[in-house]
Amino acid sequence: MGSREQALxxxxxxxxxxxxxxxxxxxxxxxLDVDGGxxxxxxxxxxxxxxxxxxxxxxxxSKDALVALPWTREVVVELDDHHxxxxxxxxxxxxAGYRGTFAHEAExxxxxxxxxxxxxxxxxxxxxxxxxxLRAGLxxxxxxxxxxxxxxxxxxxxxxxxxxxxxxxxxxxxxPVLVDHAGTTYRAEEVPLRLRMARATRISIDGNAxxxxxxxxxxxxxxxxxxxxxxxxxxxx
Amino acid sequence: MYSKDDENYFIVDAHIALWDARPQNLRNIHGKQFIDCxxxxxxxxxxxxxxxxxxxxxxxxxxxxxxxxxxxGHVDHAIFQPAALGEFYLNGFGQTxxxxxxxxxxxxxxxxxHNWDPRFGEQGLKQLREDAKRFDLKGAKLYTAEWHGDSRGxxxxxxxxxxxxxxxxxxGIKNIHIHKGPTIRPLDRDAFDVADVDKVATDxxxxxxxxxxxxxxxxxxxxxxxxxxxxxxxxxxxxxxFIHTRPKYFGQIxxxxxxxxxxxxxxxxxxxxxxxxxxxxxxxxxxxxPEELSEYAPLTTQQKKKxxxxxxxxxxxxxxxxxxxxxxxxPQAAAVx
Numbered sequence: 001m002g003s004r005e006q007a008l009x010x011x012x013x014x015x016x017x018x019x020x021x022x023x024x025x026x027x028x029x030x031x032l033d034v035d036g037g038x039x040x041x042x043x044x045x046x047x048x049x050x051x052x053x054x055x056x057x058x059x060x061x062s063k064d065a066l067v068a069l070p071w072t073r074e075v076v077v078e079l080d081d082h083h084x085x086x087x088x089x090x091x092x093x094x095x096a097g098y099r100g101t102f103a104h105e106a107e108x109x110x111x112x113x114x115x116x117x118x119x120x121x122x123x124x125x126x127x128x129x130x131x132x133x134l135r136a137g138l139x140x141x142x143x144x145x146x147x148x149x150x151x152x153x154x155x156x157x158x159x160x161x162x163x164x165x166x167x168x169x170x171x172x173x174x175x176p177v178l179v180d181h182a183g184t185t186y187r188a189e190e191v192p193l194r195l196r197m198a199r200a201t202r203i204s205i206d207g208n209a210x211x212x213x214x215x216x217x218x219x220x221x222x223x224x225x226x227x228x229x230x231x232x233x234x235x236x237x
Numbered sequence: 238m239y240s241k242d243d244e245n246y247f248i249v250d251a252h253i254a255l256w257d258a259r260p261q262n263l264r265n266i267h268g269k270q271f272i273d274c275x276x277x278x279x280x281x282x283x284x285x286x287x288x289x290x291x292x293x294x295x296x297x298x299x300x301x302x303x304x305x306x307x308x309x310g311h312v313d314h315a316i317f318q319p320a321a322l323g324e325f326y327l328n329g330f331g332q333t334x335x336x337x338x339x340x341x342x343x344x345x346x347x348x349x350x351h352n353w354d355p356r357f358g359e360q361g362l363k364q365l366r367e368d369a370k371r372f373d374l375k376g377a378k379l380y381t382a383e384w385h386g387d388s389r390g391x392x393x394x395x396x397x398x399x400x401x402x403x404x405x406x407x408x409g410i411k412n413i414h415i416h417k418g419p420t421i422r423p424l425d426r427d428a429f430d431v432a433d434v435d436k437v438a439t440d441x442x443x444x445x446x447x448x449x450x451x452x453x454x455x456x457x458x459x460x461x462x463x464x465x466x467x468x469x470x471x472x473x474x475x476x477x478x479f480i481h482t483r484p485k486y487f488g489q490i491x492x493x494x495x496x497x498x499x500x501x502x503x504x505x506x507x508x509x510x511x512x513x514x515x516x517x518x519x520x521x522x523x524x525x526x527p528e529e530l531s532e533y534a535p536l537t538t539q540q541k542k543k544x545x546x547x548x549x550x551x552x553x554x555x556x557x558x559x560x561x562x563x564x565x566x567x568p569q570a571a572a573v574x
Binding site: 018046047048049051052053054056081083098102104105106107108109110112113116117131134135196197199200201203204205206207208210211214215217218219 | 267270271273274277278280281282382387389423424425426427428429453454455456457460461479482483486489490493496497529531532
């Protein structure tokens, strides 16, 4: 793999926590320039008013991912066209960290925010596989009994397993699918409600992804992304 | 009124604006970024035939508004929900004087809601009392992502916000429309969190809280709060145009809202001038939840009539001609506080 490909692969691991997709697939990588050990990345977002905490997370994760490559000597990551571009770019250049970047608007860290969205991503992935089984004829009363071993070997199942791993849940075939973030199952009478709540979470994430992909394509009509095409695919629903 | 297939619909557009984002009104780059963001929503989610030029989009004026909403838009009554944005625009974004004058000229067609920002403290409270009297306010629009000095957002459960809500209750400003932007400070937390709505809805049971774009992008949190709090309602601003670009997804949103909060607490709006009401009303009357979404029941004509106008009319005491009301035995908007 050439150095440019390695840099792109590193950016593949940077996830938009809100949409639960890599920034490269979302088209957020506007440009990537590699010159020896120097890497310069420009990021772009669907609107100027995307939430600054998520914007910072993706930009600082990008820098971390590139700095971690053994051959990089100088990494510059800049966020373009955002209402906080100046603030965030200054913080990234100085390696000021989250609190150093946002000063009085930051309290402690963004770890809790990340965890919240990892849990939501798991909830949505769980709902996708279970709703599919319901539509195929599974009785609602049997939802709580579905285990990982009952799921087909496909993308939706693999996505669920990745989200489970991200919050520390196992992949054993005997493990129940409908669980909370700690892996705990629900009482039988709670099961239908819990699936409904999970569905609302999944619809929120899907809707947000529709907005973001659409707005990005409208905002930058003449600039295909450098990290891979922004794929306009209907989320599995 | 809109008529189709022998059914007549009374239409209330519960969220409209008369804004001015022309260059001479921009205070700084953020004013331009803000209207550009709106314009991208407009361009991305409108049918091609309904897309305006950028120049038309910057400012409409009263005549064009009346034409788009009433002459062509099928709307019987519309409610101004202005955003102030004084840090971005010299004379503000929503044009107070122009919109209020229009509402005074057409009181049967237009209701003017105003706004407040609790960070203005005592002085703002005094202003609120004067505004309530001058505009005869029944409702208000609160945009919690307003910038103000060093602050770039506020929460409904801030101490000063409570004082303003207490004043609103006393002044009879019953209908509080909330637009959640990315606002929550510190930035450690999810910026779109709607938990503050839960607290004020519990503490101000005489007020109605209409959460615009039904809490999106946090639909799940909104639905959960709305099931607990009978005075929380869903505004369909921004969610509506998905009816064109993502009809299946729109069906899921409506299906979820009907499941969680029911047909009496959902209000139609075009969010004019982000979109125009005509095509949204026509598409919604024609809309049906796709059959493949077997987890949702089909949408009924009665539900459409309530969402398109009867719910908001009940909340704002807007008179509805007898022939456009639902048969008496079916309670309308019973959950309005």
